[in-house]
Amino acid sequence: MPLFEQLTSLLVYHKPPNPRAFLIEQLSAIQRETTLADLDKIDTFSMFDTRDLDALFRLMDPAESGYVTNSQVRMALADMRALSNDVQSQLENGPERFTAEQFRALSFEGLRKER
Numbered sequence: 502m503p504l505f506e507q508l509t510s511l512l513v514y515h516k517p518p519n520p521r522a523f524l525i526e527q528l529s530a531i532q533r534e535t536t537l538a539d540l541d542k543i544d545t546f547s548m549f550d551t552r553d554l555d556a557l558f559r560l561m562d563p564a565e566s567g568y569v570t571n572s573q574v575r576m577a578l579a580d581m582r583a584l585s586n587d588v589q590s591q592l593e594n595g596p597e598r599f600t601a602e603q604f605r606a607l608s609f610e611g612l613r614k615e616r
Contacts, residue, residue: 504531514548549581554608558601568598574607583611 508524517523557577561569575592578584588611599607 510548549608549612551605554605555601558604562601567600569604571595571597571599574599574604577604578608578611581608581612583608585611587611 508527511527512520512523515523558569559565561573561577571592575584575589578588578592588607591607596603
């Protein structure tokens, strides 16, 4: 997705009290993560942040066991459109249960991968 469409989507989704500061923060994060040549190749933006992923994990783990199953992770990543080929491969060869930290790491990896 082109840069301005991504930024507009983030503004609409997050509705920050100070849009200008929010955009500056997002652009700074992009600058730290990638070069301009990479912008067309990877999706460095995400509608999801750590708090969102933690909330999703808690929804999948109502018993508060600290773990979710491989199939729950697979479905969540598919719903977030974060199920890249690399992530799918990791799930196929991965553990049967995931902690919140493992879920976050895999989610962010999938969200940043080429589509």
